[in-house]
Amino acid sequence: MKILVPVKRVVDYNVKVRVKTDGTGVDIANVKMSMNPFDEIAVEEAVRLKEKGVATEVIAVSCGVQQCQETLRTAMAIGADRSVLVQTDAELQPLAVAKLLKALIDKEQPGLVILGKQAIDDDCNQTGQMLAALADLPQATFASKVEVADGSAQVTREVDGGLENLRMKLPAIVTTDLRLNEPRYVTLPNIMKAKKKTMDIFKPEDLGVDIKAHLKTLKVSEPPKRSAGIKVPDVATLVAKLKNEAKVI
């Protein structure tokens, strides 16, 4: 069974982004870029399934600019066997990415697609579910445990109030939550090995996919700032303030 793992190149999670003064977006020139953390968890899970003998091949995919090659090399250093880049300089929104991935599902016929639940740049939380709809496949989002056996997957999902277990026939779409696993550190020998692995590059038109935008960003602004209040010397003062000033207890 093949596993397809889409990965996104995003601003590193440690970078505090700044809104551009002209309000057209956030400044990403010269900031560190990394693999979306939820996608890293997805790659790790796929590689573990291969190490357990459940999967035979892990294919990493990225859609975007040429520099996404670095992200795919990282995925292959974690353990993906080969990779596919759908290269374009155009802005890609989740529906467009889902359509590109659907085209790759048709081509590669994977048994499982594991994606991050959301990207930490646009915070959309859409692509996996959209892909499941377009491919007409079952979905298990926000997974904290994935077990695959006998052509079906049993997935534990993080839902409001606790956990939920679903069972579905493969092929299926899974999106990862934080606690699915802890991705391994990438070692230098594996980085070297990853350089020799295959990377196929397509353009969206090679896959016959329309990547037009469905949303237009009119403006990006700073969020309202919350200013620091006061320090209180002791608990008694705190209680008095909450009762008499804030009137919340």
Add this chain to the structure above:
Amino acid sequence: MPALVIAEHDNASVRGATLNTVAAALQCDADVHVLIAGANAGAAAAAAAQIAGVKRVLHADGEQFAHGLAENVAAQVLAIASDYSHILFPATAAGKNVAPRVAAKLDVGQISDITKVISADTFERPIYAGNAIATVQSLDAKKVITVRTTGFDAAAASGGSASVDTLSPVADSQKSAFVGSEIAKNDRPELTAAKIIVSGGRAMGSSDKFTAVLTPLADKLGAALGASRAAVDAGYAPNDWQVGQTGKIVAPQLYIACGISGAIQHLAGMKDSKVIVAINKDAEAPIFSVADYGLAQDLFEAVPELTALI
């Protein structure tokens, strides 16, 4: 065309998030309908009909909706989608699970996690964990939206008198099956709907201490319990208590942060609270920069004292 709200409910009643979503829908169009897809959910449909501002409730009933499976709920929404200009879901685990399936089938972009309706096609939404706010315009005729509930004041749960119409339910997709769930049962208010939240961080030190120190305070205040990602990752608190960008987004009247340093990730989930109290022995902790009232004291002394005094 009217706006449709996909209700979040437990078959007997409508969950609070639905009320905030109705409020957002009323800003998109004056004519708001609510879909209840459930199993023996007549009581939930009756409750939805009481929500102020709702004109019509559509009730689809069947065992296939008992556990809110995305494939089935999305199919039911799609069956009636042609009648609506806006389709809104609360941005809860359930809403986020289903909405993109509907958007993709309609070949429209989804606007996730809106915090403000500027016009019928233009919305505000946070990006980069709330470090920036984007104003986005939908270029599609139909808008599929998830609503960040803390961005909208809840519609009144009573005062409405909508008609309730029965829909013929779509068939079970048979693509996935519900096996079971482990939902924590307690009498506390739901984290995202609570008026007061008592939240603990890594400084709690252990699961036992987390419970021993914070539970009495939460009990006394009738508060929900929350936790930082650090506390959840350390196993001090269950996953679904996590407040933050990747956990729950909350905006209670009072948020009491105990032993929480205030990572950006956490602040993104609670900075819209009305009043924030921070108790942390590290006077330099970033949490103090957003707190209305800061107490730089050991939480293991301060919290029991606070519990005794209120």
